[in-house]
Amino acid sequence: MKLFDFIQPATIDEALSAWRPGAAWLGGGTNLVDLMKTGAMQPDAVIDITRLPGLDRIETLPDGSTRIGALVRNATLAHDRDFAAAYPMVAEALLSGASGQLRNVATVAGNLLQKTRCPFFQEPAALCNRRDPGAGCDAMAAPGNSAILGWSDACIATNPSDFTVPLVALEAVAEVRGPQGMREIAVADLQPLPGSTPERDTALEPGELILALRLPARARSFAAHARYLKVRERTSFAFALASAAAALRIEGGLIAEARLALGAVAAKPWRLAEAEAMMTGKAPDAALFAEVAEAVLAMANSPDGQKWKIDLARNTAARALSMAAAGTPARIPALPASPFGTRIEDPQHV
Amino acid sequence: MSLSLSLTINGAARDIPLDDPRVTLLDLLRERLALPGTKKGCDRGQCGACTVLIDGHRVNACLTLAATLDGAKITTIEGLADGESLHPVQSAFIEHDGFQCGYCTPGQIMSAVGLIAEGQAGDDPERIREGMSGNICRCSAYHGITLAVQDATRRMATAEKDDAA
Structure with a gap:
């Protein structure tokens, strides 16, 4: 190191x-x-922000939105009862x-x-435009679990975060402070698509710091029908091959509003407003969900022409919508976001 | 660069001079504080052999820079037993054959102690397996590990009830 x-x-x-070019927030x-x-990142300075005061709170604001301090730990947020009840697919x-x-x-x-x-990207001996602009992309010759949407000739990497996927579906924003003051960025805009500048992997400007995330009050209206489904090579402690956050607001047996974002398919969570709109006013139904999944993946193609990941993402999206329609389980399943499990609280298990 | 840390390690307060910010908690324990019970497996947060408790929470010591820890309370496998009397999780691992070669065992046990304290898994074997997925056992003693965590969870809950009565 x-x-x-x-x-x-x-x-x-x-x-x-304290921030300066070449520094990294810790x-x-x-x-x-x-x-x-591994040497994939080599900052000249590491700025430990874990002792900054006031950034570790989960608050409900007067307008019903939820503000999550930047330093709240993943486990703390997921196990916060009020939070998990309001935003179950995020937990x-x-x-x-x-x-x-x-x-x-x-x-x-x-x-x-x-x-x-x-x-x-992780292996410094490999060529990677994201790590070393202009170097080339070794992944292109062996794409594996690559992007199938929004990739470019310069980069086919995906964003690995699960958390980001439901945040994008629920239109969360990040509160950011930097040398120019405060601003807000939609979480959906936080990760740019690679284009010809894959090294720009965040919309944050140099020296900017996320202080908090905010979920709008409207996001609570999906709590009764919201699931995250994640397909991976093993059931636990693995990154997604494909994932989907699906949320429905069902009124009188019909879908009043739908949200759907896919993970592990692009450099950012993938959300298509037209596909969501296809569900408005309709009864929740497997055939409808299959059409929606088809629409979300209509533009997908993989760098090596393989179809498996497109099929997997399409099936994951359709199944996540069906799981959401079946209702949010009273307790998060023993195997969170898994298509497997023997728990009775998972209504989708056959 | 000179940094100085105050840590409480297994109940004992220690002032530790640190000449290099790159030192991880894992290397600090093993190489500088003569506490080699915490194991180095992958050194990348993937195997869990280095699991210790920081302020009661289980973490991977290999990914934690020691310099960030001033004021923290650390518990390692060496600090678990009460003299000659083993911690209930340690006893349960022996009784249920929760290991074979033993290399991952300190991390497994510290992770189990952390998991039980978190209180999310209870004695449900599926939740225990999920909760212990950050600890890899190359000998594949997983069945015994799950039984040991389940048994220890029950015993500790009973002991707590007895204490309360």
């Missing part, structure tokens, strides 16, 4: 003025420290990611800013 200056600011102001460190060990997504140890440490803002798990 390259030597770095270690800076421990006591206040947000101190943190912002939250839980579960991703950054790992990448510093389920959090619990489907990583391990108990990692969730105890990883922060919510760090989760949003984690790097791709493309193996060629």
